[in-house]
Amino acid sequence: xxxxxVGLYLISTIAHLYYLLKKYFLASAVGIGxxxxxxxxxxxxxxxxxxxxSTRGWGVWLSAFAWxxxxxxxxxxFRHRDMSLGGFAVPFGFVLEGYASAIxxxxxxxSIEVQGYLLVGHALLALLxxxxxxxxxxxxxxxxxxSRQLKSKRPSAWLHRLPSLDVLDDLNHKILYxxxxxxxxxxxxxxxxxKSTHGTYWSxxxxxxxxxxxxxxxxxxxxxxxxxRSWKGNRSAVFSMISFVAVVVAFAxxxxxxxxxx
Amino acid sequence: MPIILAGVSHHTTPLxxxxxxxxxxxxxxxxxDQMSQFxxxxxxxxxxxxxxxELYGCAESYEQGVDAIYDFLMESRGLRHDELAEHLYVQRxxxxxxxxxxxxxxLDSMVLGEPQILGQVKEAYRIAQEAGHAGKTLTALFSRAxxxxxxxxxxxxxxxxxxxxxxxxAELAGRIFGTxxxxxxxxxxxxxxxxxxxxxxxxxxxxxxxVANRTYSKAEALAADLGGSAVDFDDLAGQLARADxxxxxxxxxxxxxxxxxVVAALEVRRDAPMFLIDIAVPRDIDPAxxxxxxxxxxxxxxxxxxxxxxxxxxxxxxxxxxxxxxTEVESYVRRNQMEALSQTFSAIRIEAEAQRAGExxxxxxxxxxxxxxxxxxxxxxxxxxxxxxxxxxFDVLKxxxxxEMGDDSLSIVQRLFGVEPDDDDLGSGKxxxx
Numbered sequence: 030x031x032x033x034x035v036g037l038y039l040i041s042t043i044a045h046l047y048y049l050l051k052k053y054f055l056a057s058a059v060g061i062g063x064x065x066x067x068x069x070x071x072x073x074x075x076x077x078x079x080x081x082x083s084t085r086g087w088g089v090w091l092s093a094f095a096w097x098x099x100x101x102x103x104x105x106x107f108r109h110r111d112m113s114l115g116g117f118a119v120p121f122g123f124v125l126e127g128y129a130s131a132i133x134x135x136x137x138x139x140s141i142e143v144q145g146y147l148l149v150g151h152a153l154l155a156l157l158x159x160x161x162x163x164x165x166x167x168x169x170x171x172x173x174x175x176s177r178q179l180k181s182k183r184p185s186a187w188l189h190r191l192p193s194l195d196v197l198d199d200l201n202h203k204i205l206y207x208x209x210x211x212x213x214x215x216x217x218x219x220x221x222x223x224k225s226t227h228g229t230y231w232s233x234x235x236x237x238x239x240x241x242x243x244x245x246x247x248x249x250x251x252x253x254x255x256x257x258r259s260w261k262g263n264r265s266a267v268f269s270m271i272s273f274v275a276v277v278v279a280f281a282x283x284x285x286x287x288x289x290x291x
Numbered sequence: 292m293p294i295i296l297a298g299v300s301h302h303t304t305p306l307x308x309x310x311x312x313x314x315x316x317x318x319x320x321x322x323x324d325q326m327s328q329f330x331x332x333x334x335x336x337x338x339x340x341x342x343x344x345e346l347y348g349c350a351e352s353y354e355q356g357v358d359a360i361y362d363f364l365m366e367s368r369g370l371r372h373d374e375l376a377e378h379l380y381v382q383r384x385x386x387x388x389x390x391x392x393x394x395x396x397x398l399d400s401m402v403l404g405e406p407q408i409l410g411q412v413k414e415a416y417r418i419a420q421e422a423g424h425a426g427k428t429l430t431a432l433f434s435r436a437x438x439x440x441x442x443x444x445x446x447x448x449x450x451x452x453x454x455x456x457x458x459x460x461a462e463l464a465g466r467i468f469g470t471x472x473x474x475x476x477x478x479x480x481x482x483x484x485x486x487x488x489x490x491x492x493x494x495x496x497x498x499x500x501x502v503a504n505r506t507y508s509k510a511e512a513l514a515a516d517l518g519g520s521a522v523d524f525d526d527l528a529g530q531l532a533r534a535d536x537x538x539x540x541x542x543x544x545x546x547x548x549x550x551x552x553v554v555a556a557l558e559v560r561r562d563a564p565m566f567l568i569d570i571a572v573p574r575d576i577d578p579a580x581x582x583x584x585x586x587x588x589x590x591x592x593x594x595x596x597x598x599x600x601x602x603x604x605x606x607x608x609x610x611x612x613x614x615x616x617x618t619e620v621e622s623y624v625r626r627n628q629m630e631a632l633s634q635t636f637s638a639i640r641i642e643a644e645a646q647r648a649g650e651x652x653x654x655x656x657x658x659x660x661x662x663x664x665x666x667x668x669x670x671x672x673x674x675x676x677x678x679x680x681x682x683x684x685f686d687v688l689k690x691x692x693x694x695e696m697g698d699d700s701l702s703i704v705q706r707l708f709g710v711e712p713d714d715d716d717l718g719s720g721k722x723x724x725x
Contacts, residue, residue, distance in 0.1 A: 054445050179466060180581070182593040183600065189451065193469035194564060259561035262585045 030074060031130045037067030038123040049116035049190060057112055064119060068099050090152060091129035097160040098122040105200070111192050117167055147222035154215035159276065161208030162248070165201060166273035169266035172197040176263050198262055201269060202255060209248045216245065237286055240279035247272035292428060293353045296387035297360045297379050298345030301401050304378045312344040312368055320422040325367055327424065329359035334426040336419040336433065340411050342401055347391065349428045353383055388432060389620045395440040397450060398612055403605045404450035409440050439619045446615060449608040452601035456484060457491040459597045460568050464492060464536055467566050467587055474535040475499040479547070481513055482540025485570045489517060489538050503530060528552045532559035538568045539575040546577040553580045631701055632692050636685055638710035643677050
């Protein structure tokens with residue numbers, strides 16, 4: 030089943046990239062069709078895995094992250110009927126799922142079990158915020174690319190392949206709002222879990238704390254500037270892309286520390 | 292039954308000749324009725340637009356069909372035979388099919404990919420069909436042409452890129468704002484091209500149109516014409532902040548919009564993007580405005596460059612469209628051949644069975660002593676002989692049709708077996724005369 034799932038995401042990835050380059054309608058049908066099939070299969074597999082604590086390993090959580098990416102992309106697709114975002118969301122989902130599936134015993138008993146409602150809630154919200162910031166990065170990248178196309182005065186075919194600036198800016202605003210809310214809620218619930226388990230609200234070391242604070246601070250500043258100083262367009266997009274670097278660093282540090290401590 | 296196309300178009304004939312071929316659309320069913328007085332053409336559709344006049348028909352004999360079309364054009368349009376011979380292009384079957392597919396897909400249009408032609412072809416067919424002039428053959432041909440045109444539109448970007456200054460302006464505005472429905476347009480000056488661009492943008496749903504002119508009465512007149520409102524030209528800096536799209540075409544000898552004014556406008560607009568279209572020569576908007584964040588400035592050369600690039604893009608897309616059409620023509624012609632062959636096989640079988648049954652009946656009547664069992668054996672044996680005799684020719688004909696077989700080959704086979712079709716057999720719809 031895992032091979033089928035990864036295969037479906039691979040087909041969808043190829044079709045999305047081909048569509049992005051050629052705008053061939055058959056590629057769009059194949060891309061979305063295979064993605065929906067893969068997503069349904071993925072949902073069923075995750076449902077089975079999450080039904081038992083013994084199968085909620087690290088790989089399953091990584092796979093759940095891929096699931097959230099695909100879920101959000103499908104949401105954007107059905108809302109705007111635009112496949113350009115899929116050009117990078119689907120390949121990312123595929124790589125993530127491929128990596129998760131390659132972890133030994135991913136769909137069996139894992140090395141790290143996430144138990145208890147607080148920790149599950151914390152992890153789910155962290156996944157949602159991570160996926161939101163990933164999408165924010167994607168939309169911002171597309172905004173900057175589209176803006177450069179228009180500024181160049183010699184726009185290429187990409188002008189028609191990317192959504193309009195207005196749509197991208199609107200998506201940026203919404204996804205930032207959701208991403209920041211998810212991250213804040215995730216940190217709060219994580220603290221409650223730490224208090225109930227370790228007797229302190231913050232049990233992470235400084236190395237892991239700093240990137241997290243940076244992520245929360247960067248997106249917080251961006252949100253405040255958008256709401257109060259009406260940051261729009263290019264400036265907001267560039268700031269979002271820089272902030273995403275902090276997300277990647279935070280994620281990498283967590284991975285490294287997990288390896289060191291295990 | 293051969294499909295015949297005869298026509299003139301902007302590719303082959305100058306306007307002063309083309310207009311003499313023109314059939315007014317309002318009287319089209321009468322023209323079709325008149326054409327039906329020439330019975331050699333059994334179905335007919337007339338496509339008459341400003342760029343082409345084409346008559347599609349089908350006839351038992353290609354030569355007779357062409358003669359009938361000549362006679363109809365001489366009678367109805369008062370054209371001489373030598374004029375028709377000079378200007379009219381005549382095509383049949385595969386070439387005519389290919390031509391119609393190209394026309395419907397807008398590959399034969401003056402502006403590649405323009406969308407109106409498909410509607411005009413559909414309308415021409417609809418009139419003919421409702422008046423009873425389009426039968427089975429032309430209905431199949433035109434229905435396929437519409438499907439091919441849709442396929443070309445779906446699978447290529449042939450008609451997607453704008454190829455006029457005003458439509459490019461509207462297209463670029465769309466790439467900035469998405470929908471123009473809640474957007475405001477400020478028109479500066481009253482240049483003809485700027486007015487056209489403003490009409491285009493308003494036509495795409497822009498909510499508000501403001502018109503500013505040094506002469507206020509002129510601004511009022513233009514605003515009334517375009518359904519907008521006149522604003523004070525002296526308060527240009529204030530008006531800029533109200534507009535998402537600024538189209539400028541004044542006769543000013545120097546810039547009337549500078550970066551400071553746009554920066555102030557962007558501040559008031561809380562960084563909401565502005566699209567500035569400067570069609571004036573000399574330019575109305577300082578080029579440095581284009582360097583400002585969230586301000587997108589295009590002058591006439593920039594727009595012209597996009598038009599040229601889009602035209603080139605359409606030509607590239609046309610190559611892909613031509614390849615789709617070739618595949619479709621081949622499939623359509625092959626399907627028609629196979630259908631005609633299948634009808635011929637049926638006719639041959641019926642004829643052979645009639646001959647066999649007649650001969651068996653004669654023979655059995657001369658052999659009264661034979662019993663039921665013997666009768667059945669003779670029936671079975673003669674059927675087997677007929678089947679065996681027909682098997683090889685049918686097999687060879689099928690293989691020929693799969694490779695390439697012209698109507699002439701089929702016609703020879705039909706003559707050999709004595710099964711030449713009449714109108715009823717091959718069902719080409721309406722009979723000749725009305």
